[in-house]
Amino acid sequence: MDQHSQRGTVSLRKVTKRFGDAVAVNAVNLEVEAGEFISLLGPSGCGKTTTLRMISGFELPTEGRVHISGRDATDTPPHLRTVNSVFQSYALFGHMTVAENVAFGLRVKRRDKPTIERKVQETLDLVQLSDFGSRFPGQLSGGQQQRVALARAVINEPDVLLLDEPLSALDLKLRQAMRYELTRLHDELAMTFVFVTHDQTEAITMSDRIAVMDQGEIHQLGTPVDIYERPATRFVAEFIGEVNMLEATVVGGDGTRTEVLLSSGDRLTCAPVGDSRLTPGVSVVLTVRPQRVLLTPEGGIDSQEHASLRGELRELLFLGDSTRGTVGLADGTELVAVRHNEDGTHPFGTLRPGDRVDVGWRHGTACLVQ
Amino acid sequence: MIRRRPSRRFANLAIGSASVLVYVFFYVPVAVLVLFSFNQARTGGRWGGFTTEWYSALFDNDRLITAAQNSLLIAVVATAVAVVLGTMLSLAIDRRTFRGRTAAQQVVYLPVIAPEIVTGVALLAFFSLTLGRLNDLLGRGAQDALRMGRPTIIIAHVAFCTAFVALVVRSSLRTLDPSLEEAAQDLGANAWTTFWRVTLPSIMPGVLGGALLAFTLSLDNFVITFFVSGPGATTLPIEVFGQLRRTISPEVNAISTLIFGASTLLLVGALVVQSTVSRQRSQRIRPLSRQPRNRAAQARATQATHTQLEGQP
Numbered sequence: 001m002d003q004h005s006q007r008g009t010v011s012l013r014k015v016t017k018r019f020g021d022a023v024a025v026n027a028v029n030l031e032v033e034a035g036e037f038i039s040l041l042g043p044s045g046c047g048k049t050t051t052l053r054m055i056s057g058f059e060l061p062t063e064g065r066v067h068i069s070g071r072d073a074t075d076t077p078p079h080l081r082t083v084n085s086v087f088q089s090y091a092l093f094g095h096m097t098v099a100e101n102v103a104f105g106l107r108v109k110r111r112d113k114p115t116i117e118r119k120v121q122e123t124l125d126l127v128q129l130s131d132f133g134s135r136f137p138g139q140l141s142g143g144q145q146q147r148v149a150l151a152r153a154v155i156n157e158p159d160v161l162l163l164d165e166p167l168s169a170l171d172l173k174l175r176q177a178m179r180y181e182l183t184r185l186h187d188e189l190a191m192t193f194v195f196v197t198h199d200q201t202e203a204i205t206m207s208d209r210i211a212v213m214d215q216g217e218i219h220q221l222g223t224p225v226d227i228y229e230r231p232a233t234r235f236v237a238e239f240i241g242e243v244n245m246l247e248a249t250v251v252g253g254d255g256t257r258t259e260v261l262l263s264s265g266d267r268l269t270c271a272p273v274g275d276s277r278l279t280p281g282v283s284v285v286l287t288v289r290p291q292r293v294l295l296t297p298e299g300g301i302d303s304q305e306h307a308s309l310r311g312e313l314r315e316l317l318f319l320g321d322s323t324r325g326t327v328g329l330a331d332g333t334e335l336v337a338v339r340h341n342e343d344g345t346h347p348f349g350t351l352r353p354g355d356r357v358d359v360g361w362r363h364g365t366a367c368l369v370q
Numbered sequence: 371m372i373r374r375r376p377s378r379r380f381a382n383l384a385i386g387s388a389s390v391l392v393y394v395f396f397y398v399p400v401a402v403l404v405l406f407s408f409n410q411a412r413t414g415g416r417w418g419g420f421t422t423e424w425y426s427a428l429f430d431n432d433r434l435i436t437a438a439q440n441s442l443l444i445a446v447v448a449t450a451v452a453v454v455l456g457t458m459l460s461l462a463i464d465r466r467t468f469r470g471r472t473a474a475q476q477v478v479y480l481p482v483i484a485p486e487i488v489t490g491v492a493l494l495a496f497f498s499l500t501l502g503r504l505n506d507l508l509g510r511g512a513q514d515a516l517r518m519g520r521p522t523i524i525i526a527h528v529a530f531c532t533a534f535v536a537l538v539v540r541s542s543l544r545t546l547d548p549s550l551e552e553a554a555q556d557l558g559a560n561a562w563t564t565f566w567r568v569t570l571p572s573i574m575p576g577v578l579g580g581a582l583l584a585f586t587l588s589l590d591n592f593v594i595t596f597f598v599s600g601p602g603a604t605t606l607p608i609e610v611f612g613q614l615r616r617t618i619s620p621e622v623n624a625i626s627t628l629i630f631g632a633s634t635l636l637l638v639g640a641l642v643v644q645s646t647v648s649r650q651r652s653q654r655i656r657p658l659s660r661q662p663r664n665r666a667a668q669a670r671a672t673q674a675t676h677t678q679l680e681g682q683p
């Protein structure tokens with residue numbers, strides 16, 4: 001690939017960052033494609049900010065290389081990198097007006113005055129702050145300040161825009177509005193966005209791909225659907241949404257299907273899996289989303305297309321838009337099924353707590369993780 | 371509840387009268403001073419009619435005038451140097467990491483805490499030593515020897531003023547969001563541009579405050595100056611003290627009134643500048659939990675915003 005077509009790519013190659021003895025980022029490999037919206041998602045302290053700061057240049061990797069737009073930028077200082085950042089605290093210059101804030105990047109690059117003026121106006125229009133140019137940041141609401149911070153970054157037409165939890169200081173309603181705003185901006189600018197968040201909803205609704213991080217490592221990189229439907233590790237399964245987790249041991253299988261023995265004593269076939277590490281004897285966790293779990297009277301599940309287990313309905317909980325049934329399996333482990341309530345009828349029919357039931361799921365909807 | 375009320379009233383009364391007393395203790399003597407600078411009677415506590423004679427006499431009192439010029443010159447030079455040094459010092463000990471940084475942070479305020487007499491004696495010892503050596507080295511005799519005077523006073527004032535400037539600038543550096551400087555770099559500014567365009571303007575209120583403090587302290591410093599001034603150069607406080615020892619001169623009242631007026635003007639000017647700046651920049655980034663809950667609070671907040679904006683073009 002020539003340099004031109006690589007504009008907007010980011011590539012982290014075995015990047016490690018240590019602070020003293022503590023490893024903040026551990027041998028991370030990440031290939032960001034040009035123009036994509038990628039999220040770094042993970043709990044507090046997992047190394048998201050540190051990863052982002054190695055791309056912006058404010059942290060030097062202890063090991064590994066950082067490539068931006070096809071060039072090795074590891075040793076390039078921040079002010080010479082072709083990336084711009086939106087800071088969590090916005091970091092607006094309080095002594096400058098909104099227009100001066102937005103113009104800052106072009107000013108230090110010594111662009112001519114008419115160009116600067118034109119582009120500032122265009123960019124303020126883009127973030128819908130056309131009439132706010134002469135105000136000071138202190139006179140704006142949180143959401144408006146957020147958009148100034150965005151404008152100030154994107155006016156420089158960076159190859160990559162880095163955003164560190166930009167929405168976390170906003171209240172819920174504004175946060176939802178800004179999610180849409182950011183997505184629109186991404187579409188309009190066709191710029192690579194690297195977005196850091198600990199909010200799974202944010203990541204799932206906005207991203208093309210998500211990198212789920214924990215303790216300095218990327219556990220899984222994939223589309224929101226991948227991450228949600230086919231979690232690669234136990235951590236990912238647990239971190240994103242609600243999930244049932246059943247301890248199990250691999251007892252057999254071939255390239256396309258794996259047979260496991262649950263702690264409840266049930267044997268199940270999971271297909272297709274195709275992970276060569278799942279050899280007999282390995283302990284695994286079977287994960288399945290509550291929305292995928294069927295809950296029927298005994299014998300109500302077609303065992304041809306479904307995995308099925310026997311249990312006892314322990315509890316039914318009406319949640320307004322859905323109902324949640326908890327089933328106890330033979331050894332006491334619990335499995336949760338959630339079903340949407342439709343036009344007032346009970347989604348689980350006449351089942352009552354204490355009934356013997358079958359629970360199951362379509363083959364392929366459950367995942368084995370380690 | 372009922373039994374508490376009188377005690378609270380008593381507390382309010384105590385606080386109130388204490389505050390009034392503070393103002394009385396400070397401003398009554400000043401008022402007397404101002405009044406007496408226009409008093410025709412030369413001595414004693416009686417009022418002999420209004421006059422501006424002392425003010426005109428002032429301009430014939432060469433020693434006072436020279437001392438005042440000296441004081442101003444010293445204050446201006448010392449402030450200028452101290453502001454630069456003090457700001458650089460704060461940046462160094464707060465923004466750089468180096469061995470002994472904590473120690474440097476601790477000892478920077480020593481000149482602020484140390485009794486002036488100690489600083490004065492120390493500087494005296496230091497200057498006699500260095501000037502003696504310098505005179506030996508240059509082969510100067512009793513006639514043309516280098517003596518203490520304006521330069522030594524300036525050096526001494528720079529020394530303690532720098533500490534005060536650092537004190538004030540550091541407090542504004544500490545409240546400065548470090549991501550501001552990162553944002554500037556992120557937008558393409560090198561270290562130099564970042565300092566001039568972002569860091570310095572952000573800490574400017576602190577720098578100006580420090581300058582004001584340094585100027586005032588230099589202008590009215592007595593103890594340290596007393597030790598390091600020579601026969602060639604005195605400052606106004608020392609000259610005033612000297613003249614008062616000889617006679618009670620109403621000209622001293624006049625010049626003190628002028629100085630008081632000038633410093634009041636300076637202070638008012640600084641307050642006006644600061645309040646204009648802070649009104650422009652008023653940070654309304656509120657944490658979520660502190661956002662107005664009810665309608666009334668919200669309405670008040672909106673109104674406040676409007677009032678705030680009316681001043682804007």
Ligand SMILES: Nc1ncnc2c1ncn2[C@@H]1O[C@H](COP(=O)(O)OP(=O)(O)OP(=O)(O)O)[C@@H](O)[C@H]1O
Pocket residue numbers: 019022023024042043044045046047048049050051198
């Ligand atoms: N300058 C530093 N010095 C020492 N340790 C640091 C430094 N910066 C980060 N760390 C450590 O590195 C780890 C990762 O920090 P990082 O800020 O990248 O986390 P994060 O994923 O962004 O978390 P959050 O969601 O809370 O912002 C943490 O354990 C943190 O304590």
Ligand SMILES: [Mg+2]
Pocket residue numbers: 048049050
């Ligand atoms: Mg972070």
